Amino acid sequence: MKPHHLNRFVAVAASSAVLLGGAIATAPTASAESLPKACTTIEVPEQRKVTKSIVHLRSGPGTKYTSKGLLQKGTKFDEWCNKRKSWSYGKVLSGANKGKKGWVAYRYLKK
Incomplete structure (x- = not known):
């Protein structure tokens, strides 16, 4: 050359x-609002919920997954999907973990 x-x-x-x-x-x-693979079970319209008691925000749908932090009673949480109404995935809207996304045991959430 x-x-x-x-x-x-x-x-x-x-x-x-x-x-x-x-x-x-x-x-x-x-998208920041994209859902993890485990969410394909049941997607729900975004629902504003609050925690009924202190609960772990987890990295996956189950207690075997690591905790990303504790959510205090009354923490606001947007549910984006749930897995057979046992685990809900979404975003924390208030408190010390505000902005984090993760899984919360469904039984600890209320509308």
Whole structure:
């Protein structure tokens, strides 16, 4: 390859890399409201609920999953889905864990 062709090739490659990198950086990501795979059981319209007592916010639908924090009685929670009315997935709307998403035992939530 002649030197001037090499410079042109490098310039095109660098431009492509920048464009490709820009496309990757700006590509749409999964929605903040996207549901985890376990939610495919029963999706419910977003429902505002509150906790009936102190309860763990978990990383998955079951006590074997790690706790992401404790929700105090009266914590507001948006339920996005539930798994056979035993575990609910959603977002914490109040308290120390506000903004976190996770699973709460369904029996500890009320409308």
